Amino acid sequence: MGNTESVALTEAVYYILLTLYKPMHGYGIMQTIEELSAGRVRLAAGTLYGAINTLVEKQWIQSLPGESSSRKKEYIITENGKYVVEQELKRLHELVKNGEGIIGGEEYVINEV
């Protein structure tokens, strides 16, 4: 698996991976992301479903063997997935650091807090 290349994740993928540090089913992922981002990121159902399938194929997340009574599938992040998020977090840190360095971090921080 060529997971070592550093590629920018989409916002949807990044947030899905983050949410799945705890096992969760589709609708739960959607709600958690909306809460995490204070309502800014609202994943549409089709987008989320497509992303989940791709992530399962890539083995960044996996579905949990659930009770057969409820057909809702639960997912959780894999070790591969965790590695990808960690790399992404490093990349994001770099972006923020450089942005603040050039635009003027202090002012930015004051406005933000």
Next chain:
Amino acid sequence: MSLTKYRWFWAWQFEKEERWLNQMSNRGFQLVDVSFIRYTFDTNSSQEYNYRIEFLEHGPYTEKGQEYLLFLKEAGIDMCGSYMRWVYLRKKKDEGEFQLFSDLDSRLQHLNRIITLLSVIFPLEFMYFVKCWAEYGENGHKGELVLCLLFTFFVLIIGSGLFTLYRNKKRLLAERSLHE
């Protein structure tokens, strides 16, 4: 009471079709069933819906398709009709905005599905078109001519549809080079 309308939309006009369904909904007519070119509306539904159309990767009655529809149901979206791999989805208006796709990647994927469908049909169509005119050139039958004109019409229409889809795809790709 129900109202029946007959409309034809080409595959690449699904957004126009969505707009029409949503306009109908605003006027108080809620789509409840679709078959081929026939649209059935409920004229006195107490609920109003927003509508979206999707071309599925797997038909709505396959296992994968069912899985997806179940997934949508959790998000308050249900299917009110289907035609082949096209599904007509709706969500109650008072449950908020209804989009199927929230980023460019997934919109592109959806577009690609429709492009793939037409890319299979178009060469076949084109082959018949060429064959037909070649035969007409040889035997000059009047009946053959009608058929040839029909094939010509389809080649032109599907060709222009593919052109439209590719143009939309190019626009989305250009946008994606700037943001998600």
